[in-house]
Amino acid sequence: MISKKTKYGLLALLALARKYGAGPVQIGDLAEQEGIPKKFLELILLHLKNAGILGSRKGKGGGYFLAKDPAQITMGSAVRVLDGTLAPVPCVSETAYQKCTECDDEESCGIRLVMKDVRDAVANILDNTSVKEVLVRSSDAAKKAKKVIDYSI
Amino acid sequence: MISKKTKYGLLALLALARKYGAGPVQIGDLAEQEGIPKKFLELILLHLKNAGILGSRKGKGGGYFLAKDPAQITMGSAVRVLDGTLAPVPCVSETAYQKCTECDDEESCGIRLVMKDVRDAVANILDNTSVKEVLVRSSDAAKKAKKVIDYSI
DNA sequence: AAGCATGTCTATCGATTTGATAGACTAATA
DNA sequence: TATTAGTCTATCAAATCGATAGACATGCTT
Incomplete structure (x- = not known):
């Protein structure tokens, strides 16, 4: 969270x-x-x-x-700066990697394998969503809601 | 994390x-x-x-x-029990929903829209991965590593 | 050069959470 | 009845979170 x-x-x-x-x-x-x-x-x-x-x-x-155009700033980059990493566990972080202290074999750790999928999925979304896109989606959602309200009257 | x-x-x-x-x-x-x-x-x-x-x-x-067969226990259910929710923000949680205190309009909140995608992606992975599958992947990865080692000799 | 506006530095702090530890108690087995 | 092993309910130190504060530095204006 x-x-x-x-x-x-x-x-x-x-x-x-x-x-x-x-x-x-x-x-x-x-x-x-x-x-x-x-x-x-x-x-x-x-x-x-x-x-x-x-x-x-x-x-x-x-x-x-x-510092850059909103279309060139991704949500992923912002979240990494603010939260430190997108990864659910340190051992699958690409930007803030840390080996688990109690892990014998990373390559076969089931939790790590699953969390790598999670990290990839999260990164896939956030790194492909620009700040500009978020504004557009937000604006579209607001207009949509407004149309619903107008229609209801 | x-x-x-x-x-x-x-x-x-x-x-x-x-x-x-x-x-x-x-x-x-x-x-x-x-x-x-x-x-x-x-x-x-x-x-x-x-x-x-x-x-x-x-x-x-x-x-x-x-309490159940490993094939019937998902990683999603376990993580929800242990961490409380899979959602990156409380307002997109399906199991532990909480409205943001400072949010005027949830429907058009850009952060919420994006984080809902993140929550869905994470849930899609964890809720479709059983504990049994994790063991199989782990075991396969260990065998694969062993074959690489055997081949190297 | 001085005054004002506004960011920057570097603390400090209380509340909360995390990651434990502990001992008494209860239930089940032999 | 004794032993085994889970359950209950505290407590605690450390770390983190979510702030707050005042001094200082920089830049603009006069």
């Missing part, structure tokens, strides 16, 4: 994606709009910036912005 | 599956064979028993055993 930090990070990322091209967004504004504690969000945004997903500008007119 | 408790639980489950039909296995023996702290394993096995995945017998000749 993803942590609140990751959830907040994804919320902020998507919010910044919605405003892509509109200049730096202040931390305080983002925090207020998304209902995230400001000081906590500072840490999260800095983490994303240090990972190259966001950029920032200090001083007047400063704030945070996407 | 799955917890050590879940990892230990799966290890124990698979170990019991290997001995399926051979009578109750004592907690102490399982703990020693799998390198799991005994008292911790007691809690884990009890949890699995209460969930109907394992059975137990007290007293002389007592111990734990599978």
Whole structure:
């Protein structure tokens, strides 16, 4: 299960994606709009910036912005930065691999074999879903709901 | 990422599956064979028993055993019992659903839409993988490795 | 150069969870 | 009745989570 930090990070990322091209967004504004504690969000945004997903500008007119086009930022990359890995167990992580301390033979470990399938499936989804696509899906879902409401009247 | 408790639980489950039909296995023996702290394993096995995945017998000749055939126990059911849910976020859980406190509109939440795909993919794998299959894959992988070794000599 | 705006650094903290450990108790067998 | 072995219900230390805080640094404006 993803942590609140990751959830907040994804919320902020998507919010910044919605405003892509509109200049730096202040931390305080983002925090207020998304209902995230400001000081906590500072840490999260800095983490994303240090990972190259966001950029920032200090001083007047400063704030945070996407470092790349939303179509070029995947959910997988963001989740890896925020949560550390997509893998359900360390021994199938491709980016944060760690051998199990109590494992004699990795190659035949049944749990590892299954969890590798899980990791692959999760990565297949998240690494092939851009931040832009998420916005489009969200927007489409909102329109769909609106049409249902209009139709009901 | 799955917890050590879940990892230990799966290890124990698979170990019991290997001995399926051979009578109750004592907690102490399982703990020693799998390198799991005994008292911790007691809690884990009890949890699995209460969930109907394992059975137990007290007293002389007592111990734990599978409550069903290994082919009828899925990895998904075990992970749900041990970790609580397969879902990456509570709002897409089918067995432990919880609405996000800060979410205005679930239907159009982009994170939720993506995480639902992730949950479905994970469930698709784990719910369609029996404990028996895991043993077979593990065994096959071990034989394969052995053949490679034999061939190398 | 100073003031203001806003990000950055580096702590610290309380609550919660994790990963245990322990001993008394209960049930089953011999 | 004694022994075996699971069950109950605590308790605990360490780690992590989810924050909060104030000093500092950078950049813009005047």
